[in-house]
Amino acid sequence: MRVIVAGAGKLLYYLARQFASKGYQITLVVSDAAEAQALCRRVKALVLHGDGSDPHVLEEAGARTADVVLALASKDQDNLAICQIAHKMFHVPRTVALVNDPQNEDVFHKLGVSVAFSATQIIARILEERAGFEDIASLMPLAGGRVTISEIALREDAPAADKTLRDLALPQGALVGGILRDGHVIVPRGDTSLRGGDRLIIISGPDCYDRVLRLITGEET
């Protein structure tokens, strides 16, 4: 996969490192000369010093053949311009933008950015969805928070342990989509019974999420 990442800061650095370790072909576009130089030495990527919203710079970064452009600048207007120019001028199929003002998430979608994510929004959702539980390993809000996929570890003494899914009687808006047990993935049916140590992949709407958690982990929310 060919990825262009434009922007600045730690997020860019760590993402670039992660992408490099996955074997992606990465080009970084960094507007600060000193930062660009430091990144050259620390990341296995092509590093360009320049303004990511400048069409020439994007072209030089290989926008014509890129699969994804990721915009991580600290100003929303720059991220929008980077994504729009990449998409309109160079036909980059996917553009992803960091949004600082959470209200701009929606604005970016309407203006053609494929994915806009706001750190504020993600952190707020995690707090709301009570991911503070140690049992919840990961949590991913989808469709603007209308569906959440979460991975929950089932303790031996949890109320759901040794019950079949049918007996567990989850509310209408929730579903166990998968069980991870001893390194295998089980797609469960009604008669599948849960065991302590299982990791459950739960798909749920936000309104019944609390009830689902209570049924499975027994914790009061």
Add this chain to the structure above:
Amino acid sequence: MHLKKQREWPQYVVIVGCGRLGSLLAGLLSEVGSSVVIIDVNESAFELLSAEFSGFRIVGDAVEIEVLRAAKTDKADCLLATTEEDNVNLMVAQVARKLFNVPKVLARVFDPRREKVYREFDIETVSPTNLMAQAFVTSIEKKQGDKSCV
């Protein structure tokens, strides 16, 4: 510079950026009777406004949709994005056009290459660089014409 009073000017104008261009436009439009709201991130920028200016000032970043809402952009007949930053102007112009349905939206864009892209987005742009180049070229042309007359 004065605007002709007998012409029809937009009733309600939102101007983003109170620099030399924004403040000049705000004064001119006030004079011909438009209601003007001007937005800038720096309060000190409003010192550039002339005595003719009779509108409202809003301190804020117009890239935040709340600031545009506070300026009642949904009711505006015209929005002029005049800041020094191309990307701000282009973003504000698109938000005004697509989300607030402002009928007339103009953005100042310094980089002529960027201008091309945004024409596709149904955003009217004015490039000072292009205008200036044209003015220079026209002026040179005339002088050479004069010489040939002699």
